[in-house]
Amino acid sequence: MEVTRRQALTGAAGAAVGAAGAVGAVRLKDHLDESTPLPFYGSPVSAVRPDRSPPSAASASVVWGGDRDRRHVALTFDDGPHPDWTPRVLAALAAEDVPATFFCLGRNVRDHGELHRDSVGRHELANHTFEHPDLGRFDWSRCRDEIDRTSRLMEQTYGVVPTLFRPPYGHVGGATLLAAAEAGLTTVLWSAQAREDLVAGRPDGIVDDIASQVRPGSIVLAHDTGSPDRLVTIERLPAIIRRLRDDSYTFVTVSALLAASASATTASHG
Missing domain, CATH: 3.20.20.370 (Glycoside hydrolase/deacetylase)
Structure with missing residues (x-):
């Protein structure tokens, strides 16, 4: 199934690929070129919770x-x-x-x-x-x-x-x-x-x-x-x-x- 750029960026792709209830549950390829969009939420590089709830920590060290x-x-x-x-x-x-x-x-x-x-x-x-x-x-x-x-x-x-x-x-x-x-x-x-x-x-x-x-x-x-x-x-x-x-x-x-x-x-x- 094709995932649009907007779906990937907003995390809507999670629903598109059958993820139940998790925003941005996108399975990333092992290697992505620099033009491939990453989801705002739910990717390994995202430092916010995938469901966009508040983090329980105020800072990281x-x-x-x-x-x-x-x-x-x-x-x-x-x-x-x-x-x-x-x-x-x-x-x-x-x-x-x-x-x-x-x-x-x-x-x-x-x-x-x-x-x-x-x-x-x-x-x-x-x-x-x-x-x-x-x-x-x-x-x-x-x-x-x-x-x-x-x-x-x-x-x-x-x-x-x-x-x-x-x-x-x-x-x-x-x-x-x-x-x-x-x-x-x-x-x-x-x-x-x-x-x-x-x-x-x-x-x-x-x-x-x-x-x-x-x-x-x-x-x-x-x-x-x-x-x-x-x-x-x-x-x-x-x-x-x-x-x-x-x-x-x-x-x-x-x-x-x-x-x-x-x-x-x-x-x-x-």
């Missing part, structure tokens, strides 16, 4: 790092918990007495949640969706479901409600921002990362590469499961920590990093 005046750094690990790697990461962090933030997948919390049974109060456990979809392709209801399912399960498993959220692949659309904000979550990206592809053939180079990216307030992206090349970082995690300590960095969780930034901002405006 997206961060890439913290206070640049303090030599603090936050290590983060995505996609776990997983029995192959997460225990190795936790052991390395414990040996160096370093806290970290783990952005957990709901499906892995369901299957391997016990791996973080001792992390509460030491490390920070945050939301990374349930199935790791590309939320940049999904509407508000799908984004909300991925986020809410994960937060509920993490609260049931660990007794703590996550306050941070990281979108898979770092893809953020308006629908993702709205869903995260309404869930009371700060959206956390990163300002440095483990770039294993750049040190292929010379794995020890990962230490210098990460150190070269880190600045005061950096949030460092790594993973505690995934493709085998990521083990380059896991195997050298103690060396990475020691190198950053030699550079006078203190390790904190993301929430502690952001709290210090908020305090610094308040003091500067006081």
Whole structure:
């Protein structure tokens, strides 16, 4: 069925394609050229609710790092918990007495949640969706479901409600921002990362590469499961920590990093 430009823009196309009761429930193609109109409501890029009802959040927060005046750094690990790697990461962090933030997948919390049974109060456990979809392709209801399912399960498993959220692949659309904000979550990206592809053939180079990216307030992206090349970082995690300590960095969780930034901002405006 052909959808007119006006239907697409106003969301009326939802009814035209048989969507029941949802304004703008248009299934977008994987790739759209710049002349293809997007619906005002209901698309992944829309930061308003598809039924045009008022949002339950007044604002959204997206961060890439913290206070640049303090030599603090936050290590983060995505996609776990997983029995192959997460225990190795936790052991390395414990040996160096370093806290970290783990952005957990709901499906892995369901299957391997016990791996973080001792992390509460030491490390920070945050939301990374349930199935790791590309939320940049999904509407508000799908984004909300991925986020809410994960937060509920993490609260049931660990007794703590996550306050941070990281979108898979770092893809953020308006629908993702709205869903995260309404869930009371700060959206956390990163300002440095483990770039294993750049040190292929010379794995020890990962230490210098990460150190070269880190600045005061950096949030460092790594993973505690995934493709085998990521083990380059896991195997050298103690060396990475020691190198950053030699550079006078203190390790904190993301929430502690952001709290210090908020305090610094308040003091500067006081």
